[in-house]
Amino acid sequence: MPHTNRRVFLRQYREGLPLLEDFGIEDVEITSVPEGHALVRVDTLSMDAWIRTTLTPGSFHETADLGSTIRALGVGQVVESASDALVVGDWVFGPLSAQTHALMPAAALTKLDLSNSLQPRDFVGPLGLTTGLTAWVGLIAVAEVKAGDVVLVSGAAGAVGSMVVQLAKAHGARVIGIAGGPEKGRFVTEKLGADYAIDYKAGHVDAELRAAAPGGIDVFFDNVGGELLDIALDNLAPANARIAICGAISQYSDLGNVRGPRLYLRLAERNAMMKGFVVTHYAARFGEAKAEIAALMRDGKVNLPEHVVEGIDHFAEALLMLFAGGHTGNLLVQP
Known part of the structure; x- marks a missing residue:
């Protein structure tokens, strides 16, 4: 049946923040x-900083074509299937994009394991690829x-930062979070620990x-x-400090003129390490990660607060909210 x-699509490119x-x-x-495909009713979309980089030509993530549906990861339920891998009613995760229904190859979707009291939204939250x-x-x-x-965490009130704070505490670290404004500061200490x-x-x-x-x-x-990266470099412990570069949301509005750290020599002076990473390069450890996070969820040591925006028509507004830091925790859109 039809x-x-x-869907939300890209109408035009813009230098700086989109409007x-x-x-x-x-x-x-x-x-x-079509054969080998499934039609998915989109339930929840994850609003992630990487989406911003698809809106600018020449970005690390493949630039979106004008007229194309804005890419986003999400979870949804299969409503029609022409694939033996999925049946109607299955819950899946994948690049569902900013739309109410996603017609996709079944091979691009991951069927969710909802045992142990897990909910579909957990897979764009604590167990999400781009979050937990x-x-x-x-x-x-x-x-x-x-x-x-x-442990110092920048963007500590965001989705990834919120998870980092809680995981670090669970591993016995002392955690300092950087966030914007007194309300977010209270969120980082009182809600995240x-x-x-x-x-x-x-x-x-x-x-x-x-x-x-x-x-x-x-x-x-x-x-x-x-600037926050330079401040951290200048405050590294005397030996064996480690910096993990997850992202640089302060730079995404001008990717042709990214500002690098001035104080990178602190790495040599203090025998420290700085390493960037792409989460998909560590797929071999996803099972270990999911098991640990799920156990922490059951023990009440990890709880990712949500900020939910209702309606696909408000997807772009939610995206701009993400760039402006107008939320705490995990920003989601429910079409």
Whole structure:
């Protein structure tokens, strides 16, 4: 039977931050499901910083074509299937994009295991590729956090940052979170359990960090880049500190003029390491990551708060909210 798919598409490119007028919305009829494909009713989409890089030509993530549906990861339920791999009613995860119905090759979708009281939304939350798994890989596989470490997290009130704070605490670290504004600072300490929060908007990050970690930081999980990365470099512990570069949202508005760190020589001076990572390169450890995160969820040690925007028509508004930092925790859209 035919289905009406309402989708959000890219109308035009723009230098700097996009505006609402750069996006369009339209209805498209889906009349059939080709062999090997499945039609998925999109339930929840994850609003991730990488989406921003698809809106600019020449980005790391493949640039979206004008007129194409905005890419996003999400979960949904199969409503029609022409594949032996999926049946109607299955819940799946994949690049469902900004739309109400996704017609996709079944091979591009991952069937969800909803045993052990897991919910579909957990797979765009604590167990999500771009949230919980990214946090686990950066903190544990890359930075090799250990008990007693002093861990600094930028973007600590966001989805990945929220997970990093809780995972670091679960591993016995002392955690300092950087966030914007007093309300987010309270969220980082009271809701997530960080030991200390620094308000970068107050303009005293370096002084506050020196006071909060006089012996220096052992691990820096960076989601922001720019000036905050230089401040972290200048406050590394005397030896064997580790920096995991997850992202640099402060730089995404001008990818042709990304600002690198001035103080990178601190790495040599303090026998430290800085390593960037792409979460999919660590797929061999996803099973380990999911098992640990699920156990922490059952024990009440990990709980990723959500900010949910209802309606696919508000997808672009939610995306701009992400860039402006107008949320705490995991920003989601439910079409």
